[in-house]
Amino acid sequence: MQNDTKIPENHANRLVHTAFGWYAMTREQSDLGPFASQQEASLALSRHIRVYKGVNTRSEGDVRHAGMSLHDTAHCSKSNCALCAEAYILNQSLIA
Numbered sequence: 001m002q003n004d005t006k007i008p009e010n011h012a013n014r015l016v017h018t019a020f021g022w023y024a025m026t027r028e029q030s031d032l033g034p035f036a037s038q039q040e041a042s043l044a045l046s047r048h049i050r051v052y053k054g055v056n057t058r059s060e061g062d063v064r065h066a067g068m069s070l071h072d073t074a075h076c077s078k079s080n081c082a083l084c085a086e087a088y089i090l091n092q093s094l095i096a
């Protein structure tokens, strides 16, 4: 059975899996998620990009910083941030 649920190439590094679920990272104030599946996160990201096309003139650069470890959660201004969620989980597991 053929299915067309393939994740677009340019989404791959913007979809993050955390213990809460899947997030789609955006350049805007709020990341999208969490979603139950990578597919849902990808669809949400597609919609998001459509909405924001033309609004955000910055180039399609890396939204993800190099490496997973050095996200500055204390100074992060996002209201819903995939990397903060990831860091939160990491902290919890270090404490536990």
Ligand SMILES: [Zn+2]
Binding pocket: 071, 072, 073, 076, 077, 078, 081, 082, 083, 084
């Ligand atoms: Zn953050």
